[in-house]
Amino acid sequence: MKQQKEPFTPWTKERRSGRFDPSATASPQQAASALPRYMIWMLAAACGFAVANIYYAQPLLDAIAAELGIKNASVGIVITVTQLCYAAGLFLLVPLGDLLNRRKLIASLMTLTVAALAAVSMATNISILLAGLAGVGLLAVVAQVIVAYAASIASDRERGRVVGQVTSGIVTGILLARAAAGVLADLAGWRSVYLVSAALTLLTALVLYRALPHREEDRAALSYARLLRSVLQLFIREPILRLRAALALFIFAAFSILWTSLVLPLSSPPLSLSHSAIGAFGLAGAAGALAAARAGRLADQGHGQTTTGIALALLLASWLPISRAAQSLPALILGVVILDLAVQTVHVTNQSMILRIRPEARSRLTAAYMIFYSIGSASGSIASTAVYARFGWHGVCLLGASVSAAALLFWALASASRYSKPSG
Numbered sequence: 001m002k003q004q005k006e007p008f009t010p011w012t013k014e015r016r017s018g019r020f021d022p023s024a025t026a027s028p029q030q031a032a033s034a035l036p037r038y039m040i041w042m043l044a045a046a047c048g049f050a051v052a053n054i055y056y057a058q059p060l061l062d063a064i065a066a067e068l069g070i071k072n073a074s075v076g077i078v079i080t081v082t083q084l085c086y087a088a089g090l091f092l093l094v095p096l097g098d099l100l101n102r103r104k105l106i107a108s109l110m111t112l113t114v115a116a117l118a119a120v121s122m123a124t125n126i127s128i129l130l131a132g133l134a135g136v137g138l139l140a141v142v143a144q145v146i147v148a149y150a151a152s153i154a155s156d157r158e159r160g161r162v163v164g165q166v167t168s169g170i171v172t173g174i175l176l177a178r179a180a181a182g183v184l185a186d187l188a189g190w191r192s193v194y195l196v197s198a199a200l201t202l203l204t205a206l207v208l209y210r211a212l213p214h215r216e217e218d219r220a221a222l223s224y225a226r227l228l229r230s231v232l233q234l235f236i237r238e239p240i241l242r243l244r245a246a247l248a249l250f251i252f253a254a255f256s257i258l259w260t261s262l263v264l265p266l267s268s269p270p271l272s273l274s275h276s277a278i279g280a281f282g283l284a285g286a287a288g289a290l291a292a293a294r295a296g297r298l299a300d301q302g303h304g305q306t307t308t309g310i311a312l313a314l315l316l317a318s319w320l321p322i323s324r325a326a327q328s329l330p331a332l333i334l335g336v337v338i339l340d341l342a343v344q345t346v347h348v349t350n351q352s353m354i355l356r357i358r359p360e361a362r363s364r365l366t367a368a369y370m371i372f373y374s375i376g377s378a379s380g381s382i383a384s385t386a387v388y389a390r391f392g393w394h395g396v397c398l399l400g401a402s403v404s405a406a407a408l409l410f411w412a413l414a415s416a417s418r419y420s421k422p423s424g
Contacts, residue, residue, distance in 0.1 A: 042211065043150050044166045048173025049204050050110065050143040053117060053136050053197055054082045055174045056181040059263050059278045060190040061385075067190075068126050076385030079260050081130050083378035085137035090370045094144045095227050097363030102149045103212045109142035110205035114198045121194035143170055144370050148363040151355045153213070160299040160352035167351055171286075171344045178259070178282030186276045230361070235368045238357055243414050244350040245369050247308070249376035250407030254315060255343045256380030257400040258322065258336070264385070265325060265393045284333045286340070295345040299352035305415060307349050312411050315342035316404040323397040347373075 057064065057078050065075045096105055116135030123129035147166055154162035184193045222230065235241055262281065266273045298307045315338075321328075322335035354365050380403070387395045 039211070040150070040162060040165050041169075042207075043146050044169025044172075046106075046110075046169070046204050046208055047143040047146050047166055048169040048176070049197075049200055050113070050140050050146070050173070051170045052173040052177035052180070053113065053201070054086055054133075054140045055177040055259075056193050056197065057082070057133070058259050059178045059182045059282075060185055060193065061260075061263055062267050063185060063190045064129070068123070068129060070126060076260055076382045078129070078133065079256070079381035080378045082133045082137035083256075083374050083381060085134040086140055087371050087374035087378065089138040089141035090144065090367045090374060091228065091231060093138070094141050094148070094367035094370070095231055095364045096224075097145045097148050097366075098361060099222065099224070099227055102145055102152075102363075103209065106142055106145055106149070106212070107205050107209040109139050109145065110201055110208070113139040113142070114202045114205075117194045117198035117201060121191045121198065141367075141370070144366045145363065147351065148355075148366045149212075151362050152359075156356075159355065160348075161297050163351050163355060164295055164297065164299075164348045167348050168344065171340065171347065174259075175282040175286040175340065178278070179276075179280050182274070182276045182278050182280065186274055227364070231364045231368050234358065234361060234364055238354075238365075240357060241354050241365060241368060244354050245372040246410060247312075247346060247407060248350055248369060249372040249379075250403055250410065251312075251315065251343045251346050252373045252376035253380035253383075254400050254403045254407070255339070256377040257384040257396060257403065258339060260381040261384035261388045261393075261396045262325075264388050271326070281333070281336055284336045284340075287337055295348040295352075299349045304349045304353050308346055308411060309408075309415065311342040311345035311349075312404070312408040314338050315346075316401060316408055318342060319397050319401040319404065322400070323394060325393060 061075045061078060064070065064078060070078070093109065113136065116132055116139060119132035120129060120136060123132055147163065147170075150166045151159055151163055181190075181193045184190075184196060235245070263278055265271065266278045266281075295307055295311075298304065318335045318339035320335070321331040322339065324335075325332040350369065351366070354369055355362050358365060383399060384396050387399050391398075
């Protein structure tokens with residue numbers, strides 16, 4: 001009896017050539033379901049490395065301020081400039097994913113990031129530092145190009161799961177950046193953090209360029225000017241995008257209020273913790289962020305609204321143990337875990353819901369949503385250090401709790417209206 005020939009699948013192609021190409025033998029829907037797990041985690045890791053670049057400074061603010069002569073009350077400008085430029089990159093660069101080849105765009109943005117990181121590491125005054133960090137923020141939006149790319153090769157039934165796993169790399173990268181920055185700063189100074197990151201970013205760019213599928217995607221037949229204009233039009237036309245973007249502004253303002261100012265009480269008497277110890281709090285936050293990766297699956301199953309409400313209630317509750325930082329480090333750790341679990345849960349749910357709206361415009365949808373994420377982060381950063389300088393840690397916690405309460409109230413009001421449901 002003649003042996004039946006094994007059917008040719010994406011897995012067969014991978015075994016023969018060493019390179020996975022989901023479009024070689026399957027339709028887009030079939031290809032998405034065949035996406036190997038290692039590729040999903042590789043994209044998640046790349047997102048983490050990219051976004052970590054704009055958060056390394058948070059546990060280093062006191063060291064940077066001391067060396068470059070920046071006052072504590074205004075040191076939050078270091079984070080704010082980075083976040084505002086990140087918002088600019090979201091509008092100016094991320095939509096290009098609907099116009100250009102995403103594989104080449106990803107590699108190009110990461111390569112340019114290397115130069116910006118090198119400039120930060122060699123900064124001799126505040127002007128050079130801010131210029132370098134502006135470039136880092138502008139180019140770190142490559143993470144959102146990667147998220148849109150992952151969503152484009154995932155099937156409808158698993159898009160939330162894939163987006164959740166890839167997005168978990170972003171928040172995990174944000175949080176682990178603090179631990180890595182703290183250790184490197186204690187070993188070799190704060191400048192070493194950016195030199196090491198430049199090397200890792202270059203390596204990641206090379207790996208992604210070789211490993212990402214050579215897939216020709218559908219592209220928008222628009223000029224660059226019309227492409228940017230369509231980002232605003234999407235925001236006007238899609239109620240679910242407006243709702244989820246507003247929630248992103250609230251939750252990431254709260255997130256940034258905690259993480260920007262946390263270094264100040266922890267590095268001051270009576271605690272006087274080292275950079276390594278302060279950065280280690282990011283490990284606790286990462287645990288909460290990873291636990292939220294399943295939020296995408298809940299969104300796939302139609303539970304996005306309920307998940308959002310529970311997470312926002314947890315966000316508000318997290319500020320009670322966080323407010324006891326000076327009295328109890330275990331209480332602070334518990335609060336950090338709860339806060340990051342809540343923020344990541346809402347963020348993953350938000351992205352899972354908006355990326356279903358217009359498949360042909362996922363990069364632009366991501367850009368419109370993430371602009372509000374960045375505005376929230378920048379606002380939280382500058383407000384938290386100013387509040388800390390005048391009212392101390394309890395003032396910061398009151399600010400964070402107020403923003404969290406506003407987010408929960410906004411969601412409750414929106415849930416009672418027809419705009420809380422996805423369009424279509």
